[in-house]
Each structure stands twice: as structure tokens, then as C-alpha cells.
Amino acid sequence: xxxxLQGAFRALADPTRRDILMxxxxxxxxxxxxxxxxxxxxxxxxxxxxxxxxxxxxxVRTEGRERINHLEPVGLKPVADWVNYFxxxxxxxxxxxxxxxxxxxxxxxx
Amino acid sequence: xxxxLQGAFRALADPTRRDILMxxxxxxxxxxxxxxxxxxxxxxxxxxxxxxxxxxxxxVRTEGRERINHLEPVGLKPVADWVNYFxxxxxxxxxxxxxxxxxxxxxxxx
DNA sequence: TTAACATAATACCAGATGGTATCATGTCAA
DNA sequence: TTGACATGATACCATCTGGTATTATGTTAA
Numbered sequence: 001x002x003x004x005l006q007g008a009f010r011a012l013a014d015p016t017r018r019d020i021l022m023x024x025x026x027x028x029x030x031x032x033x034x035x036x037x038x039x040x041x042x043x044x045x046x047x048x049x050x051x052x053x054x055x056x057x058x059x060v061r062t063e064g065r066e067r068i069n070h071l072e073p074v075g076l077k078p079v080a081d082w083v084n085y086f087x088x089x090x091x092x093x094x095x096x097x098x099x100x101x102x103x104x105x106x107x108x109x110x
Numbered sequence: 111x112x113x114x115l116q117g118a119f120r121a122l123a124d125p126t127r128r129d130i131l132m133x134x135x136x137x138x139x140x141x142x143x144x145x146x147x148x149x150x151x152x153x154x155x156x157x158x159x160x161x162x163x164x165x166x167x168x169x170v171r172t173e174g175r176e177r178i179n180h181l182e183p184v185g186l187k188p189v190a191d192w193v194n195y196f197x198x199x200x201x202x203x204x205x206x207x208x209x210x211x212x213x214x215x216x217x218x219x220x
Numbered sequence: 221t222t223a224a225c226a227t228a229a230t231a232c233c234a235g236a237t238g239g240t241a242t243c244a245t246g247t248c249a250a
Numbered sequence: 251t252t253g254a255c256a257t258g259a260t261a262c263c264a265t266c267t268g269g270t271a272t273t274a275t276g277t278t279a280a
Contacts, residue, residue, distance in 0.1 A: 009119075010123050015116055040240090041239075043239085043240075043259095047239085048238085062257095064256090065247040065248070065257070076193055080196075080197070083189050083193055084190065086186050089183030141226075150270090154268065157269085158268085177227065177228095
């Protein structure tokens with residue numbers, strides 16, 4: 001059970017949360033600042049931020065009465081690694097190469 | 111709005127479904143063959159396969175009474191693209207470069 | 221033709237999820 | 251000190267989700 005992978009994938013499953021990450025890639029933001037970009041309540045945004053934090057995709061620091069949310073891009077690395085495992089299957093150049101190999105094998109079988 | 115991305119991310123959020131994709135990357139399989147690798151019912155596996163199909167991560171062809179599930183790795187491309195957008199933020203070499211640039215700027219500010 | 225087989229379809233359940241509303245707490249500034 | 255402000259905490263709701271069990275349909279092979 002890869003907890004880091006599951007936490008990250010779970011967090012990424014919601015479009016609002018993916019959108020939040022995009023906003024945070026521009027700059028750190030308080031909850032209120034994040035919420036300004038959406039039409040849902042701050043409480044709902046706060047829940048999304050909690051899920052993102054659990055997935056290690058953001059970190060949070062408190063400054064006075066503000067809670068500042070910061071992108072943690074390294075949390076995406078497990079996801080990138082998992083997805084890129086399949087590169088070999090969709091990469092056009094590799095697919096072409098595979099076809100060439102198969103053709104070659106077929107010729108030798110004849 | 112981006113249906114392909116959402117369908118794929120939604121499908122990938124469940125660990126069983128990610129596991130199924132790994133199995134299907136080895137070879138095509140019927141529902142029963144996929145189910146052999148898990149301790150849940152075939153009906154539950156079938157539901158997962160439906161979600162994977164909706165996310166365009168697999169395709170299905172019927173042969174007689176069998177339903178053969180086939181990996182569609184290209185469906186992962188939108189996900190790979192989305193995740194790789196953040197490469198610039200976690201790539202160690204780039205982070206090192208950013209730090210160097212900041213140091214340089216700080217020196218000039220003094 | 222008929223029995224075994226692979227899958228489809230449906231109904232149902234418990235718990236997770238995304239949302240709201242409301243009230244409490246801590247912090248800043250006049 | 252006190253009011254405005256940013257967030258935290260809690261309770262609640264409808265819907266989605268992952269699972270089960272059961273029954274139905276189509277297919278193969280004896």
C-alpha cells in the first residue's frame with residue numbers, strides 16, 4: 001500500500017483541487033484568496049485544502065491570523081513516476097518501433 | 111470541462127483500478143482473469159472495468175461469451191501532460207537553478 | 221437439447237464525499 | 251477594550267462509491 005501515491009491520486013481526482021494547485025503554482029495564497037477564485041464557500045475550499053495537504057501536494061504555514069497555502073510540487077513526483085511507467089505504451093516513436101520489431105519477427109517466422 | 115482529463119483522473123483515484131491497469135499492461139484479459147488477481151467479486155471488478163472504460167484507459171471487445179479488456183495507454187496522455195506541467199517546480203536541477211538565480215538577485219539588491 | 225459457463229443487470233447497503241450553515245476562537249487595529 | 255476579520259470546528263444533508271447478492275441472458279460444448 002503506497003500511501004503517498006494514494007493520497008496524491010485521491011487529491012487529484014477532484015477538478016476543483018486540481019484547479020487550486022494551478023492557482024498555487026503562481027503564488028502562495030490564504031484560504032480567502034483561494035476561495036476568491038471559486039463560487040463555493042470558504043469552508044468547502046478549506047476542506048479541499050485539507051485533502052491536498054493530506055496528499056502532501058501543499059504545505060501550510062500560519063502567519064498571525066492567516067493560513068498560507070504553499071504548493072509542494074515534489075508531492076506530484078510519485079504520480080508522475082506512476083504515470084510515466086506507461087510512457088513506453090503510448091509514446092508514438094516507441095509504438096512505431098514496436099511495430100517494426102513485430103514486422104521483423106513475422107518475416108523471420110515465414 | 112475537460113472530460114478526458116476528469117474521467118482519467120477519476121478512474122486512477124482507486125488503487126484497485128490502478129492495479130488492474132498494471133495487470134492489463136502485461137496482456138489483455140477477460141473479466142474473470144482480472145478478477146483472479148483480487149479478492150472481490152467479479153461484479154465489483156466489472157464495475158471498476160466500466161469506470162476504466164469511461165475514462166478511456168481501456169477498451170473492450172467481445173469474443174463469443176467473453177469480454178476482453180485491453181489497455182489503452184494513450185488515455186493516460188492527458189494525465190501525463192497535466193502532471194508534467196509541474197515538472198518545472200520539482201525537478202531537482204531546476205530547483206537548484208532557481209536558487210542560484212535568487213542568490214544572484216539578492217547579491218544585486220545589496 | 222441441455223448443462224455449464226461468462227457476463228449483464230438490478231437492487232440493495234454502508235461509508236465516503238462535496239457541499240452548506242452556524243457557531244467558536246484567535247488576531248489585528250483603532 | 252472592542253469590533254472586524256480570518257480561520258477553525260461541528261453538525262447536517264444529498265449524492266456518489268465500492269462492495270455484495272441475486273437473477274437473467276447469451277454462448278459453448280457434450
